Amino acid sequence: MKIGVVGLGSMGYGIAASLLRSGHEVFGADVNADALGRLRAEGGAKEELAAAAPQLDALVVVVLNAAQAEDVLFGKHGLAGRLPAGAVVMVCVTVAPDFARSAAQRCGENDLHFLDAPISGGSMKAAQGKLSIMASGTPEAFARARPALDAMAETVFELGDTAGAGSAMKAVNQMLAGVHIAAMAEAITFGMTQGIDPETFLKVILRCAGTSWMLENRAPHVVSGDFTPHSAIDIWPKDLGIVLDAARAAKFAAPVTAAALQQFIAASGMGLGREDDAALVKVYARNAGLTLPGTGN
């Protein structure tokens, strides 16, 4: 297939590379010319995506947020108006379910299929073509997207025939993941106030009922004092913001998520927005006057 990939960040680049490996013709686009040059050097099409749009079978959107996806599809780039009838648009961005529904409707008005297809798994899984995709859309949209899904994903959760369900499931997952990171940060620093060093915390909790996927993944960053960003703090004000906007619209009170969000906002306010999200511990450490391993603060 001829597939366009808009957004060649750590996730989008891995998706584009996986599509190339599976034999598709891949047209990349990114504001970062280096990423696009690298993709072309690895076999990506030389033609500009915008120029090739009328020939594409599928467009995969992997930008940062709904505002960028809006620009790509309907705003200043307006690709939804340039794709051929019958092409499939896959939006892999974490967006509000309402945005996914609205984008699907507007794509339908352009005779395009739409797959609400947020992704999970991190940049390494993206590069390996082993993402998890929480997808919803019409059977036709799934059928058109299938070759791309096969190249990108290890697991595709098929969550129904209407856009919005995929994004809703992603929101639920982010809600849990964000709260679990905050709980890890709160507990590992609370433990320090009680004389439990982070290394002992990790050794014991990994074998106890207090563990979580996020704790197992992120607490080692705290123990080693390495906050090189795998997933950045600033993801969370955005993603938990999506969760709490949707919750408020549904008149659903989510006090635990709301408390976690405030901690991520505080971290961002401390200038930690581009550090690894495990750096949330620095909010707690600063408040309580604790010295974290390897950081001197």
Next chain:
Amino acid sequence: MKIGVVGLGSMGYGIAASLLRSGHEVFGADVNADALGRLRAEGGAKEELAAAAPQLDALVVVVLNAAQAEDVLFGKHGLAGRLPAGAVVMVCVTVAPDFARSAAQRCGENDLHFLDAPISGGSMKAAQGKLSIMASGTPEAFARARPALDAMAETVFELGDTAGAGSAMKAVNQMLAGVHIAAMAEAITFGMTQGIDPETFLKVILRCAGTSWMLENRAPHVVSGDFTPHSAIDIWPKDLGIVLDAARAAKFAAPVTAAALQQFIAASGMGLGREDDAALVKVYARNAGLTLPGTGN
């Protein structure tokens, strides 16, 4: 060894049975005469624990809270004054680290060894002698307690030579476990407002980064609508209260734990205190007007 076990609830009974299986002579005590009768029928000593106290090698305290442990050791039962010099007292109750330190000191004044030994794993693991024990105390206390620990536990975390460290680690574990239950309850019901039924939630989240030990253990109770108590709601106002008291004393702000505690208090206020802690979903469901699987509310 001659071992006394005070408190024959679901955890204490399992501990007593495991000690019996390992060949120890076990003297039980409980306000519930049925539990004591059952233990004696299974081979427990017929003599009253209080009368046998001067012959005991070890005393295992598995009551509900610090107030009961205080009564057992120093208050109306005053067993610390009746045990022989050199015996070891193991307090397996979830208590504040300060209480553990104070109890250790007072036991020391009675020439007793003290092991701060909170337990984790649930009643089934207790019955199988496969608990996790987060223990701290002097090498002498560990040595005296070893035969009992071997009978009770699959894993003994040795957390240092002073009482308080074991209870601190238990508090940290409970902090995480309690927040994770609240996060599960908040997310599964938020998902319902977004069209995701609990069964789909469970199927997808178990394979995603949003999962946790507690979610895997408790979310199935929500899916099946079965709130038979394995661990009750009312555990959490107590245990998260211990956490937040210790945090406040250390001037440590724990906003996520504080939010979770409020939800457990609300559940208890709704009359759910003796239901399984997964029944926390009912607080969210009532607030948002959701109908949970199998409950009609």
